[in-house]
Amino acid sequence: MAASALRVAPQWSGLVLSIRRAVCRLPGLTQVRCVRYAPEFKDPLIDKNYYQKPVTELTEEEKYHQEVRTTQLIKAAPSTHTSSVFADPVISKFTNMMMKGGNKVLARSLMAQTLETLKRKQFEKYHAASVEEQANIERNPYKIFHQALKNCEPVIGLESILKGGHFYQVPVPLVDRRRRFLAMKWMITECRENKHRRTLMPEKLSHELLEAFHNRGPVIKRKHNMHKMAEANRALAHYRWW
Amino acid sequence: LDPGCSFHVSSQASQKNQVPVEHPRAISRTSESDPAKHGEQHEGQHYSIPLQDLKMVFPHGLPPRFVMQVKTFGEACLMIRKPALELLHYLKNTNFAHPAVRYLLYGEKGTGKTLTLCHAIHFCAKHDWMILHIPDAHLWVKNCQELLPSTYNKQRFDQPLEASTWLKNFRTTNERFLSKIKVQEKYVWNKRESTEKGSPLGEVIEQGITRVRNATDAVGIVLKELKRQSSMGMFHLLVAVDGVNALWGRTTLKREDKSLIAPEELALVHNLRKMVKNDWHGGAVVLTLSQTGSLFKPRTAYLPHELLGKEGFDDLDPFLPILISNYNPKEFESSFQYYLENSWLQHEKAPTEEGKKELLFLSNSNPGQLERLCACL
Numbered sequence: 001m002a003a004s005a006l007r008v009a010p011q012w013s014g015l016v017l018s019i020r021r022a023v024c025r026l027p028g029l030t031q032v033r034c035v036r037y038a039p040e041f042k043d044p045l046i047d048k049n050y051y052q053k054p055v056t057e058l059t060e061e062e063k064y065h066q067e068v069r070t071t072q073l074i075k076a077a078p079s080t081h082t083s084s085v086f087a088d089p090v091i092s093k094f095t096n097m098m099m100k101g102g103n104k105v106l107a108r109s110l111m112a113q114t115l116e117t118l119k120r121k122q123f124e125k126y127h128a129a130s131v132e133e134q135a136n137i138e139r140n141p142y143k144i145f146h147q148a149l150k151n152c153e154p155v156i157g158l159e160s161i162l163k164g165g166h167f168y169q170v171p172v173p174l175v176d177r178r179r180r181f182l183a184m185k186w187m188i189t190e191c192r193e194n195k196h197r198r199t200l201m202p203e204k205l206s207h208e209l210l211e212a213f214h215n216r217g218p219v220i221k222r223k224h225n226m227h228k229m230a231e232a233n234r235a236l237a238h239y240r241w242w
Numbered sequence: 243l244d245p246g247c248s249f250h251v252s253s254q255a256s257q258k259n260q261v262p263v264e265h266p267r268a269i270s271r272t273s274e275s276d277p278a279k280h281g282e283q284h285e286g287q288h289y290s291i292p293l294q295d296l297k298m299v300f301p302h303g304l305p306p307r308f309v310m311q312v313k314t315f316g317e318a319c320l321m322i323r324k325p326a327l328e329l330l331h332y333l334k335n336t337n338f339a340h341p342a343v344r345y346l347l348y349g350e351k352g353t354g355k356t357l358t359l360c361h362a363i364h365f366c367a368k369h370d371w372m373i374l375h376i377p378d379a380h381l382w383v384k385n386c387q388e389l390l391p392s393t394y395n396k397q398r399f400d401q402p403l404e405a406s407t408w409l410k411n412f413r414t415t416n417e418r419f420l421s422k423i424k425v426q427e428k429y430v431w432n433k434r435e436s437t438e439k440g441s442p443l444g445e446v447i448e449q450g451i452t453r454v455r456n457a458t459d460a461v462g463i464v465l466k467e468l469k470r471q472s473s474m475g476m477f478h479l480l481v482a483v484d485g486v487n488a489l490w491g492r493t494t495l496k497r498e499d500k501s502l503i504a505p506e507e508l509a510l511v512h513n514l515r516k517m518v519k520n521d522w523h524g525g526a527v528v529l530t531l532s533q534t535g536s537l538f539k540p541r542t543a544y545l546p547h548e549l550l551g552k553e554g555f556d557d558l559d560p561f562l563p564i565l566i567s568n569y570n571p572k573e574f575e576s577s578f579q580y581y582l583e584n585s586w587l588q589h590e591k592a593p594t595e596e597g598k599k600e601l602l603f604l605s606n607s608n609p610g611q612l613e614r615l616c617a618c619l
Contacts, residue, residue: 084600085591085600086589086619112617115619116617119617123315124314139585140589141618
């Protein structure tokens with residue numbers, strides 16, 4: 001594994017040489033496909049407004065920071081970091097969780113198709129509804145997506161704790177990021193497994209997201225099951241020591 | 243109110259940071275629904291086709307994403323663009339005594355060749371021309387479920403399914419002509435059935451639809467009769483073929499002994515090639531190149547010589563090429579306003595200036611790409 005990552009280096013440009021010197025200590029060999037940076041490397045700053053500010057508007061401190069950054073070593077920005085106005089961290093995380101085998105192109109296109117299907121379904125309902133109902137129909141796929149995932153987040157979770165040779169399911173408070181992860185995980189598992197062989201992911205996902213948006217459907221049911229189990233095992237709460 | 247004048251007013255207004263509420267309509271829409279009256283002042287604006295007309299004139303032939311858009315918005319709006327205006331100008335001034343002129347629409351992927359063709363077809367339908375529209379010639383040279391040896395000529399092959407679907411759609415478009423055009427020869431289908439000389443063309447089409455085995459021959463008869471009779475001046479004929487490079491490309495169809503079939507061995511392709519020759523008069527031929535459905539052609543190919551090959555180019559040789567390019571800034575603005583008006587852009591940042599600049603950059607003003615980007619925003 002390590003041997004495949006190391007290669008005899010031809011003449012590299014000066015920029016890469018600095019990384020080589022900082023990263024690997026073996027002479028004449030450079031590592032490829034490795035993202036272990038030395039501690040002196042700083043994180044990249046991706047902010048259009050920061051770079052587009054004209055020089056006259058900068059304060060003394062900002063000018064100093066910009067000059068210092070020109071001398072510092074900076075890591076390469078990952079290709080997922082964008083300065084796009086349409087970028088959404090929740091959607092990116094969900095796309096990464098849907099991805100299989102590193103096929104980001106497919107995952108992103110499935111996500112785009114899901115948002116489109118959501119929009120078209122809601123537009124159909126909008127045109128078929130009366131004027132009073134039209135105000136209640138949400139046509140923004142991003143709002144539906146965020147609200148649906150928020151509705152699927154459990155409030156309390158269960159943890160397997162080993163005590164006296166047996167594993168007990170103990171109710172445990174969940175951190176925000178764990179809740180978001182569970183909501184997304186349940187949604188993806190539901191859409192992968194409980195569908196007909198020939199239904200496509202965007203169709204099933206859009207259907208489940210709409211159901212979750214209205215607080216019904218299998219993912220919400222799974223959240224409620226988790227809450228009920230936590231309520232039932234209330235007595236075991238003392239097994240938690242943190 | 244001159245639409246061109248109000249466009250300038252609204253652009254000045256937006257520079258002063260006022261949001262023009264009524265002016266976007268003047269940029270993106272026009273109420274002129276007759277293609278004959280479209281002129282340079284309507285460039286960049288959308289005109290709507292009534293849905294009844296749409297079902298009659300386009301039972302097939304619209305791009306699938308456009309059909310989805312029509313279903314979602316509840317209206318069919320086409321943008322009036324310069325190449326289409328040029329083509330309509332030529333069609334309006336056709337000399338029906340001269341041989342049919344062949345117009346070839348070409349351009350990169352997603353620039354609007356098929357919709358320009360549909361604009362021309364709508365114009366001709368409004369002016370009572372006979373429309374012979376083959377929606378996608380590529381469908382005839384690939385993925386054929388049933389391939390039968392032809393009843394008319396032993397060397398050729400029949401495609402009953404494709405021929406019968408095409409005949410049904412042809413009948414929907416040209417209902418009003420079918421009883422007026424009379425067949426000028428006797429056609430014998432088999433021992434029991436035949437069509438007499440002087441019977442209406444509708445009978446031939448009925449025969450082709452009911453007896454699917456004879457559908458390909460029915461198509462051949464329809465093409466032959468239309469060519470002969472439009473030369474006599476009884477009606478004007480528009481031959482519109484999308485993806486004409488399929489007729490001279492390669493096929494993926496194989497015989498039982500797994501040897502490849504050349505396109506000229508398919509009866510449908512053979513008859514269509516005769517149709518797009520310029521040896522008849524009384525109409526026009528509008529063709530579109532398409533790489534999207536083509537076989538064994540690289541994705542970046544869009545020029546006539548690359549897609550048609552030597553044989554196709556020589557067959558089509560005196561033709562009028564019309565290049566269809568990406569949106570210019572005015573057309574992009576119009577398309578953007580159209581999507582905003584229909585509330586298609588639901589993302590909060592989409593109506594802002596940065597959102598618009600980003601869409602312009604990501605799509606490179608390509609109409610197809612812009613549509614796909616706006617669909618998921």
